[in-house]
Amino acid sequence: MTDFNAERRQTMLRVDNLTHRVSLETDTLTILQGVSLEINRGESVAIVGRSGSGKTTLLGLLAGLDTPSDGTVELDGSVISKLTEDERAKLRARRVGFVFQSFQLLPALTARENVMLPLELAGMESPEARARELLERVGLGERLNHTPRQLSGGEQQRVAIARAFASDPVILFADEPTGNLDNRTGQSVSDLLMELNREQGTTLVMVTHDEHLAARCGRQFHIEAGILTEPEAARELAD
């Protein structure tokens, strides 16, 4: 029993037989089929797959941005599909961070204001100092008051990373974080992401088609036509 609880505490994300379908005009399309996985606290995991393989949909379901057709997702002890939309929002505000391929910064807001956004939503009293600290950490201490339009793609993604870590999330979801960046900038952004992840002890779940980036994660899953496999685990099993 004790072992079971300890194991529960160790598990950050548990997915059981997850299936997701969308209704089209004429028929139903199955995007994910019978996905099961477990990710422990502090682990970094990459989900690798080609465009259209269902990886971004999986990420959305894991993060509680959407609800699955079947199966369960348990995030940090909460079964997401049993939560109301507001409860899921609360969960996201306190424990989840996001980094998107297209950065998703609000154009009217400065870098600092963009980073302050999740802190304000979480009701933090003086979010400014924390935002400044994080922007300095990602190397943008001089550009606090610049709007996204005045920043390069790499800089914008750094702001997004600072925003993702602002509310001290326990888990970070990254959707192709270097997908819109050149190799070199991508490299430095992924370095920063990995570093911060290590420093903060955050669990990282990253979706990417970039094998090199995936290789920097502790575990890798492959997804194809909605079916998830873990090559290393399969190899271990074979061994």
Added chain:
Amino acid sequence: MAAASKLMSVRRDWRERDVRVVLAALIIAVATVATIALFASQLQRTLVSSASSFLAADRQLEAENGREIPGEWLTEAQSRGLETGRMVEFSTMVFGSGGFQLVSVKAVSDEYPLRGEIEVQDAADAPRKLVGSGPKPGEVWINPRLLRLLELNIGDSLEVGNLNLRVSGLLIREPDGGFRLSSLAPRIMIHADDVPSTGVIQEGSRVEYVYLFAGDDGALEGYYQWLQSRLEPSHEWEGVRDGETFSRSLERAESFLLLGGSLAVLLAAVAVAVASRQYALSQRDTVALLKTLGVRSRGIGKLYLRRLALWGLTGIVGGLLVALPLFWLLTRLLSNVLERPVEFYLDPAALAPALLTALVSLFAFAYPPIRRLRDVPAMRVLRSQPGEGGREALPDFAIAIIAVFGLVWLYAGELSLVAALLGGLVLLLGALGLLGWLLVATLRRVRGGGNAWRLALVGLYRHRRASLSQMAVFAMTLMLAATLVLVRSSLLDDWQAQLPPDAPNHFLINIAPDAVEEVSAFWQERGQPLNQQYPMVRGRLTELNGRPVKEAVSKDERVGALNRELNLTWMSTLPTDNEIIQGQWFDPGQTEGVSVEAELAERLGLSLGDRLTFTIGSEKVTESITSIRTVQWDSMRPNFYMAFPPEGGLTDMPATWITSFYLPTDKKTALNDFSRQFPTISVLEIDHIIDRIQQIVRQVTQAIEAILALILAAALVVMAAVVSATLRDRQREGALLRTLGGRQSLLVRSTMLEFALLGGFAGVLGVVAAEAAVWALQFRMFEGNFSWHWQVVLPVPLISAVVLALFGRWQLSPVLSVSPMLLLRRLE
């Protein structure tokens, strides 16, 4: 290029939300302006025709010199396609079986009345009916009071001069029964052909020939041009707009309609400007792509110009398709109100402003931002460029302002209107600048928290640029709508005040000095107290500073007042609705001096200290002008050009007294007792005139309400266009906030609050600017006094806050119903 054109086909265009908004704005612009212009023209024609019946024609020519006009004048009018008619008015004694009575005779030709109808009764107890022509030769219609005064019955004969006429009806109301003190005696109406046989009119008799004309405006104007040089001073050409009681109401209604139309133009222009700017912004990527594919700047310019022309055409056709049924509905409404059919007439001249509005809106508002698309660098394909700054938009703004105010000027023809609106707008923008500064200064200190209020304030601050420009548009829209509401209420209040339900509707004239007290007691007993009684002395103004007045005043300036006897009075206190504009009112005990009515003083060039000599009977009275005062001619109370102090120059002159009072319809029988007891006193019943004026006011009010509703709808559309311009950004932000953990309820509350604040601020600004504009307008156009209109000042910001909060909520709905993941992807 062909490929590029294909890329930008209309069908593809239509799929773009911004294009749909531009087209909707254009359609609304054309529809609103066309409906208002058509309806205003229709209303004006209806009003003029119903007002024309006050003259029984469109125009009257009065000859007060006792001579008929040359026959060729009438032939000329007929050759110009005008209808003509003739009447003769004079006073004479008539004899019936019961005695004799001084009456005022109106002899009319077959054509009378050219406009309106005569109300008659076949017998004292028969129902009233409307007829389209006067009595036949050999017949006479008489005022019902004569039945009793002369002990007559229907069918009896009445002796008018040498002629015996058969009493065939009772004359209840003449269409041109305007209020004239000269018509003191009871009225009879006979046929004009009978006049010579009566033998009453002799050389030197006091008689007035009146000629009636009706036809279209152009022909009437042309005839007047022809006639003008032939008219003598004793001839008076009267149109609906001259001197009649209701004419000011009519002019104000017209001004209001024009103001409404002008505001519709402004609102429509704002909608087009907002939507097309948004469209231009959304087109930058397409333009950059086209340039990359080799299309040159000129080609881009042509492409968009062609598309603009296509939109213009769609706007005009679509707008007219909306306007016509709407106009049809309004004419139905109008004919219901008037209880008579109103023809559905499409005045081509009224459609011109709508077309002009479409073109100007398109080229002054939609074109500038779209023209600048030529300058979008191809580089944009690779890297997004900074968006348009305010500086580039400044010349656009200037062009737009000039264009739209030019349009308003052209449309309303009132420079003061343009100035007032422009002034209000400048004030608005100034206040907006100040508010913007305050917003930045105060809200920057607010830090967001989980609380909706703080998030809303932070939102306002963060989006300050968008917030301020949205606020500018909202405030302007509200200012225009509020201006209209304010002008409408002040117009209606004015009318109500002018004709309160208990406005005097009967005059008593010819009261002998020793009967004054008795008459007063008679009505006091019946619960209908009289207004103040004034003595009245009839006299002519004959000399000015010792020179005969006909020499002293140039021929052009000679006015009717010099040709006829004036009613002179004396009074100790200034009537409440008179106002001294020069000099001083009589001191108690003062016995010298005369007070002159302002308009007459101006026309005769009189000033304080001028000596006026009046001939009263065989006596002459000379007094100096001690004050000049304005008079409310439409107050339905006795009014006088000349007033003397009590114990002044008039005291010893033979005077009769005059007064007015209110008598409700159900007490009208008291008039019979009164006439029996005071047979020499004339009762002038003007209750039907007041009814008519009130009826016109009601019609105009209805029309104004309908047009106001249209304009408010247009204002709402402008607001929707502005809000939907930022729809995409707002939705994206909403989706992101939800992703980052914002609860739905928090999102809804903070967004609604943010919009409510925006609406509230805009409402306050708009209302203040509207008050300023109305204040300026009232000075010039509506002659009212300034006061804060709390009934508008308070609710407008509230309503605008609520409406915008609902708009905000509406914007959010897709964000709330779809998974944030899906929405972020969709909006990417």
